[in-house]
Amino acid sequence: MRTTQADVLIIGGGLAGLCAGIDLAHAGYEVLLFEPKAYPRHKVCGEYISNEVLPYLKSLGFDPFDHGAVAISNFLWTHPDGRSISARLPLGGFGLSRYTVELELFNLAKEAGVVFITEAVVAIQSEPDGVTAKTSNGKLFYGRTGIGAYGKRSVLDKKLAREFIDEKANFMAAKWHARGSFDATLVALHNFKGGYCGVSRVEDGLINFCFIATYDVFKKHKNLKEFINLELASNPALKELLDQTDMQFEQPISIAQISFKDKPPVEAHWLMCGDTAGLIHPLSGNGMSMAIRSASLAASELKAFLKGTISRKSLMVNYENHWKSEFNKRLRMGRIAARVFAHPKASSLSLQFLKLIPGLLPFFIRQTHGKLKPKHLHNEA
Numbered sequence: 001m002r003t004t005q006a007d008v009l010i011i012g013g014g015l016a017g018l019c020a021g022i023d024l025a026h027a028g029y030e031v032l033l034f035e036p037k038a039y040p041r042h043k044v045c046g047e048y049i050s051n052e053v054l055p056y057l058k059s060l061g062f063d064p065f066d067h068g069a070v071a072i073s074n075f076l077w078t079h080p081d082g083r084s085i086s087a088r089l090p091l092g093g094f095g096l097s098r099y100t101v102e103l104e105l106f107n108l109a110k111e112a113g114v115v116f117i118t119e120a121v122v123a124i125q126s127e128p129d130g131v132t133a134k135t136s137n138g139k140l141f142y143g144r145t146g147i148g149a150y151g152k153r154s155v156l157d158k159k160l161a162r163e164f165i166d167e168k169a170n171f172m173a174a175k176w177h178a179r180g181s182f183d184a185t186l187v188a189l190h191n192f193k194g195g196y197c198g199v200s201r202v203e204d205g206l207i208n209f210c211f212i213a214t215y216d217v218f219k220k221h222k223n224l225k226e227f228i229n230l231e232l233a234s235n236p237a238l239k240e241l242l243d244q245t246d247m248q249f250e251q252p253i254s255i256a257q258i259s260f261k262d263k264p265p266v267e268a269h270w271l272m273c274g275d276t277a278g279l280i281h282p283l284s285g286n287g288m289s290m291a292i293r294s295a296s297l298a299a300s301e302l303k304a305f306l307k308g309t310i311s312r313k314s315l316m317v318n319y320e321n322h323w324k325s326e327f328n329k330r331l332r333m334g335r336i337a338a339r340v341f342a343h344p345k346a347s348s349l350s351l352q353f354l355k356l357i358p359g360l361l362p363f364f365i366r367q368t369h370g371k372l373k374p375k376h377l378h379n380e381a
C-alpha cells in the first residue's frame with residue numbers, strides 16, 4: 001500500500017541529498033528526505049571545499065563564511081623523502097567542517113519545507129509513473145521521482161546488483177580535529193607509504209587531519225595509533241605537524257571499504273547523486289564539489305520534468321549524459337594521480353618533473369576541478 005506521496009523522494013541527507021532537497025523545495029515541490037542519522041555529526045573527510053560551488057551554495061541560502069569558513073588559496077605536496085612542491089590553487093577554496101556544513105544545510109532544508117524521515121531505506125523500485133522506497137520499519141513511500149544520495153556504499157547497492165559492490169574495496173580512511181599552529185591559507189597533502197594525509201584549517205581555529213591508505217599497508221599495524229606513529233610520521237613534514245598539534249577527538253573516526261570504481265549515474269529510474277554516482281580520489285579535494293554539483297544538476301533536470309518541460313525518458317538520458325560530461329574526466333584524472341601517489345618511485349619522479357615545469361601543477365589541479373559556471377543547468381528564469 002502507498003502510505004505517503006511526494007514529488008521527490010531523496011535517500012540520504014549528506015551534502016548531495018540536502019542541497020538537492022533545498023533546491024527542489026525552494027522551487028515549490030514536495031520533498032521527502034530519508035536520513036537515519038541525527039545532525040550534527042562528524043564525517044571522515046578532508047573538509048576542503050573548492051570555490052566552484054560557492055555561487056550555488058549561496059543561491060541555496062548558505063554562505064560558508066557566515067559560519068567560520070577559512071579561505072584557502074595555496075597547495076603544498078610533501079614527499080616522504082623530505083622534498084615538497086607548492087602552488088597557488090587556480091580557483092581556491094575554503095575549509096569548514098562537515099559537522100557545521102551539514103547542520104546548517106539541514107536547518108535550511110527544514111525551513112524550506114523538506115520533510116525528514118529518520119529511517120534508512122532498505123529497498124527501492126521504479127514504477128511506470130514514479131518510484132517507491134521501503135524503509136527499515138516496513139513503510140512504503142511513493143514519489144513521482146527519486147534521488148539516490150546515500151553515499152559510498154549501502155545495502156541498496158547490493159539490492160540493485162551494482163557491479164562495484166562485489167569488487168574488492170581496498171582503502172580505509174580516518175580523520176580528527178586538532179589544535180596548534182598551521183598556515184590558514186594552505187591545504188597540504190603529505191604522502192606516505194600506501195597513502196596520503198590532507199591537512200587544512202576549518203572553523204574555530206581547528207586543524208583537520210584526514211588520511212586515506214590502502215588496507216594492505218594498514219593491516220600490518222596493530223591499530224590506528226601505531227599506524228599513525230609509524231607510517232604517517234615517516235613523512236618528516238607530517239611528523240612535525242603531528243608532534244606540534246593536540247588531537248581534539250578522543251580518537252580518530254574511521255571508515256573502511258572505500259571504492260573508487262565506476263557506478264552508473266541512473267539506476268531503476270533513480271538519479272544517483274554525490275558518492276552514490278561516483279567517488280573521486282580525495283587527493284583531488286573535490287568530492288564534495290561533485291556531490292553539490294550533481295545535486296544541482298539533478299534538481300535542474302527534475303524541475304524541468306516536474307514542470308512538464310521534458311519527458312521521463314529525457315530526464316534519465318539528460319541527467320546521465322550531463323553527469324558523464326561534467327565528471328568523467330575528473331574521475332579519470334583523479335585515478336591517474338592516485339596511482340602516482342601510491343608508488344614512492346612514481347611520486348618522487350612526478351614531483352621532480354613538476355618542479356621543473358612551473359605551471360604544470362596548477363594545470364593538473366584544474367583537470368580534477370570544474371569551473372565556477374556550470375555547463376548544463378536548465379535556464380529556470
Ligand SMILES: Cc1cc2nc3c(=O)[nH]c(=O)nc-3n(C[C@H](O)[C@H](O)[C@H](O)COP(=O)(O)OP(=O)(O)OC[C@H]3O[C@@H](n4cnc5c(N)ncnc54)[C@H](O)[C@@H]3O)c2cc1C
Pocket residue numbers: 011012013014015016017034035036037043044045046047048049050119120121122149150151152154155156173174198210211212258273274275276279280282285286287288289291
Ligand atoms: C578520506 C576522504 C577524504 C575526503 N576529503 C575530501 C575533501 O577534502 N574535499 C572534498 O571535496 N571531498 C572530500 N572527500 C569526498 C567527500 O567526503 C564525499 O564526496 C562527500 O561526502 C559526498 O557526499 P554525499 O552527500 O554524496 O555522501 P555522504 O556525505 O556519505 O552522505 C550520504 C548520507 O546517506 C545516508 N544513508 C546511507 N544509507 C542510507 C539509506 N539506506 N537510507 C537513508 N539514508 C542513507 C548516510 O547516513 C549519509 O548521511 C573525501 C572522501 C574521503 C573518503
